[in-house]
Each structure stands twice: as C-alpha cells, then as structure tokens.
Amino acid sequence: MSRVPFPSQAKPEAEIFSAMDAMRTGDADWKHAKTWSLVYHVSDEHTEFLKKAYGKFFTENLLNPLAFKSLKKMETEVVQMVADLLHAGPEAVGTINSGGTESLLLAAKSARDRARKTRPWIRNPEVLAVQTTHVALEKACATLGIKFRSVGTRDDYRADVDQLRRAVNRNTILIAASAPQYPQGVIDPIEEIAAIALDKNIPFHVDACIGGFFLPFMKDADRRLPAWDFRVKGVTSISADLHKFGYTAKGASALIYRDMSYLKHQFFVSALWSGGFFGSPSMPGTRPGGAISAAWATLQKFGRQGYEEMVQKTMEVAERFKKGIEAIPELQVLGNPDMSLIAYATRDPSSINIYAIADQLEKKGWLIDRQQSPACIHATVTLNHAQAIDAYMADLRQAVETVKKNPQLAKEGQAGMYGLAAKIPVKGLVNMEILKVMEGLYSGKDKIEFSGNELEGSESSEKPPAPSGLGRLIQKFKGMIG
Numbered sequence: 271m272s273r274v275p276f277p278s279q280a281k282p283e284a285e286i287f288s289a290m291d292a293m294r295t296g297d298a299d300w301k302h303a304k305t306w307s308l309v310y311h312v313s314d315e316h317t318e319f320l321k322k323a324y325g326k327f328f329t330e331n332l333l334n335p336l337a338f339k340s341l342k343k344m345e346t347e348v349v350q351m352v353a354d355l356l357h358a359g360p361e362a363v364g365t366i367n368s369g370g371t372e373s374l375l376l377a378a379k380s381a382r383d384r385a386r387k388t389r390p391w392i393r394n395p396e397v398l399a400v401q402t403t404h405v406a407l408e409k410a411c412a413t414l415g416i417k418f419r420s421v422g423t424r425d426d427y428r429a430d431v432d433q434l435r436r437a438v439n440r441n442t443i444l445i446a447a448s449a450p451q452y453p454q455g456v457i458d459p460i461e462e463i464a465a466i467a468l469d470k471n472i473p474f475h476v477d478a479c480i481g482g483f484f485l486p487f488m489k490d491a492d493r494r495l496p497a498w499d500f501r502v503k504g505v506t507s508i509s510a511d512l513h514k515f516g517y518t519a520k521g522a523s524a525l526i527y528r529d530m531s532y533l534k535h536q537f538f539v540s541a542l543w544s545g546g547f548f549g550s551p552s553m554p555g556t557r558p559g560g561a562i563s564a565a566w567a568t569l570q571k572f573g574r575q576g577y578e579e580m581v582q583k584t585m586e587v588a589e590r591f592k593k594g595i596e597a598i599p600e601l602q603v604l605g606n607p608d609m610s611l612i613a614y615a616t617r618d619p620s621s622i623n624i625y626a627i628a629d630q631l632e633k634k635g636w637l638i639d640r641q642q643s644p645a646c647i648h649a650t651v652t653l654n655h656a657q658a659i660d661a662y663m664a665d666l667r668q669a670v671e672t673v674k675k676n677p678q679l680a681k682e683g684q685a686g687m688y689g690l691a692a693k694i695p696v697k698g699l700v701n702m703e704i705l706k707v708m709e710g711l712y713s714g715k716d717k718i719e720f721s722g723n724e725l726e727g728s729e730s731s732e733k734p735p736a737p738s739g740l741g742r743l744i745q746k747f748k749g750m751i752g
C-alpha cells in the first residue's frame with residue numbers, strides 16, 4: 271500500500287474527528303507556548319469568538335462583491351480602520367488579502383504594472399529591498415519576473431541607507447523596507463529611505479506585516495519610535511497583517527495604498543473571457559468570507575484600548591525574555607528590538623555554537639527558529655508566552671552548559687547542517703539541496719511520523735529521491751521554510 275486511495279465509503283463523523291485528533295498528537299505545542307512563531311493566541315475565549323465571527327460568513331464568497339455587499343462593506347471598513355491607524359489620508363484605499371505574502375506580492379505587482387505605464391522604457395524591472403526584508407518579497411519578485419536586489423544593514427541591523435541610495439538605478443520600480451524587519455525586530459530608517467524614494471520618484475512600500483498591529487499601540491509610540499507610517503511623505507503603501515498581532519483568524523492581511531493611482535495597478539481585468547467580464551482585485555478567485563468577517567469583528571471587539579492593553583502586556587513578557595537572555599553571560603540579544611521580536615546569539619560563536627543550543631532546546635520540546643547571517647535564535651514573543659518564560663530560561667541555561675561541556679554538539683543535528691551549509695560558498699548548491707527536501711516532502715512518499723507511528727497509508731515501498739550528504743542533514747530543517 272503506497273498511496274492513500276479515495277475513500278470508497280462514507281465514514282461516521284466521530285471516526286473522522288478522532289482520526290484528526292490522533293494526527294495532531296505530534297504537532298508543535300503552541301497552546302503551552304512551546305512555539306516562538308506561527309501562532310498568535312490570545313485566549314480560548316477569543317478563539318471561540320473568532321470561530322463565531324468566521325462562522326457567520328463561513329459559506330459566503332467575496333469573489334463577487336456585488337453578491338455579498340455585507341462582505342464588501344466589511345472589507346472597505348477594515349481597510350479604512352487600518353488606514354486610520356496608519357495615518358493614511360482620506361484618499362487611502364486597499365484590499366484585505368490572504369496573508370503577508372499575498373500583500374507583498376500585490377505591492378510588487380502594482381509597482382510593476384504602474385511602471386509599465388509610467389516608465390515604459392524599463393525592460394528589466396527591479397525591486398530594491400534590504401537583506402532583512404521578509405523573503406516573501408523575494409518570492410513575489412521570482413513569481414512576477416522582477417529582479418530582486420537587496421542592500422545590507424548597519425551594525426544595528428537597520429538598512430544601510432547609503433548603500434541603498436547607491437543601489438537605486440533606472441530599473442528600480444519599487445523600494446521596500448520594514449517596520450520592523452522580522453529577523454532582529456528593528457525598524458528600518460523609513461524617513462531617510464522615503465526621502466530617496468521621493469527624490470527619485472519611486473514608490474516605497476513599508477512592510478509592517480508583523481508590526482502594523484503592534485507599533486501603533488505601544489506606549490508613547492510617537493515619542494519612542496522613529497516615524498514609519500503614512501505620515502512619512504514618500505511612503506506609498508504599507509502591509510499590516512491582521513492575522514498576526516491583529517489576533518484575527520488566519521487568512522487576513524491589509525494592504526493600504528496612499529491613493530487609487532497605486533491600487534488600480536493591482537487589479538486584473540478581462541473583457542474577453544467566455545465566462546463574462548471579469549475583474550479581480552487580488553490574487554485569489556474565491557475569497558473566504560470568514561477571514562474578512564472575523565477581521566472586522568476582531569477590530570470592533572478590541573478597539574484601540576484593547577490592543578494597547580495587549581501590547582503593553584506583551585512588551586512586559588518580552589522584557590522578561592530579554593532580561594532572561596541578558597542574565598546568561600554567554601548570550602546576547604542582537605540589536606535593540608523595537609517590539610517583541612527578539613534574536614539572540616552566543617557572545618563567542620567560535621566556542622559556543624548557537625545552533626547546538628537550539629538542538630538542546632528542541633530536545634526539551636521547544637520549537638526553535640534558527641536564523642543565519644548572523645547565526646542566532648529568534649523568538650516572536652506574544653501574550654501567550656507569559657506562561658513559558660521561566661521554564662524556557664531554565665532549559666536555555668542548561669542547554670548553554672551542555673554545549674559548553676560538549677563542543678562536538680556543534681557538528682551534530684541541525685547545528686551540523688547549518689555549519690556545513692555555511693561552508694558551502696555557492697549558495698545555489700544549498701538551494702538545490704533545499705529543493706530536494708521539498709520534493710521529498712511533497713512526493714507523498716515521505717513517512718509522516720506522529721507519536722512514533724506512521725500515518726496510515728503514507729508508508730511506501732518506494733523511497734523519496736535520495737538526498738546527498740548535506741541533503742540528509744537538511745532533512746531535519748525547519749526554520750528554512752518557515
């Protein structure tokens with residue numbers, strides 16, 4: 271039995287649900303805050319609220335806004351509420367998309383199509399971003415046939431503005447930076463970059479996918495944080511994910527433009543299709559109503575005051591996390607994060623390997639996000655982590671001691687994989703190995719393990735494509751596709 275056949279008979283609901291419950295026993299334990307990314311959880315009460323709000327428009331489809339005027343109204347209102355939060359002017363417009371990745375894809379698409387009209391001489395369009403800009407923008411460019419270029423950062427992990435200024439050329443159709451960038455949680459120098467964008471008359475996108483529902487609610491935000499939203503002249507679009515710190519149901523990200531002259535290039539229209547006239551604002555055809563209704567309802571539920579309280583509490587948890595790291599002499603927090611995104615590394619990477627520490631933490635049941643350039647561990651600290659900081663720090667202290675005593679751990683597990691990959695000068699080779707892992711994962715021939723068992727029907731007599739030495743190590747990778 272190598273593949274799962276189409277079910278021949280109907281099964282009772284209880285059997286189906288119990289099979290689903292059995293499958294999740296080996297999943298990452300976000301509920302007890304063992305994960306440091308992927309899930310944004312407020313409380314069981316809020317999850318029930320989200321299900322209710324999602325359920326109200328579970329069946330409806332925003333593919334046709336004229337059929338479901340309720341959903342179009344909710345989308346418009348969410349866009350306007352977010353535009354208000356980001357201090358966009360009265361001309362601001364936008365769409366609610368499936369996630370940060372789609373918002374970035376659309377920001378790049380509208381810049382490309384706008385350039386086709388306004389700068390038709392550009393044959394090879396380029397997006398200019400920063401090394402730390404979320405990889406979804408690089409993916410967008412790869413998808414849209416745009417060249418993706420990035421500049422480095424200063425010592426504080428913020429974009430190197432001088433490099434960026436020099437890198438702008440006649441093919442640049444969009445500049446992008448972050449508020450904050452994901453890897454170290456710092457806001458790029460948005461005002462300085464916006465000045466360059468204005469001077470060169472190039473659209474400037476600020477990726478606030480993770481910060482959009484956090485930074486505006488921080489205490490004394492206007493005094494403590496550098497300007498980054500639409501109040502900065504030159505910023506033409508901002509993405510802000512509702513399904514991250516907006517705490518709405520998954521599948522919702524806002525993309526706001528300063529005015530319609532940018533948004534209109536996001537749209538796709540066709541007057542020729544046999545199925546009739548067609549107009550689509552974003553990537554999908556079918557657009558789940560629930561994601562929009564849950565977003566609309568959640569903004570009403572919390573309001574500014576509710577978000578301010580949650581952000582305040584989250585910053586207290588993040589402060590505990592930071593203090594915990596700083597209390598371990600061998601470790602240091604990288605940069606000075608502007609919100610609750612914290613990256614830490616070892617002070618002396620040549621003697622204590624941070625990836626070996628990550629491996630030790632995973633042995634204790636934590637799901638750890640590893641980063642590179644520089645090698646570090648990343649944590650998106652949320653409200654839910656209040657329960658986990660003490661236990662995490664205790665395990666971290668122990669992990670540091672274990673790695674100090676056993677330096678050979680740097681050559682084992684994922685630490686070995688990252689060490690090996692770092693030594694390969696041609697990154698294309700590493701890409702090829704990652705690709706092989708992806709093929710393995712999606713071949714249907716991989717054994718999916720949970721609780722020491724194999725998923726029924728996924729066992730195979732055929733083997734997935736055999737990866738090379740590095741590939742075998744990469745088999746265990748996680749953070750690289752997260």
Ligand SMILES: Cc1ncc(COP(=O)(O)O)c(C=O)c1O
Pocket residue numbers: 368369370371372404406448450451452477478479480511523
């Ligand atoms: C700054 C930033 N931009 C974009 C994304 C991509 O968002 P999504 O995973 O919703 O596609 C993320 C995800 O963490 C992010 O942190």
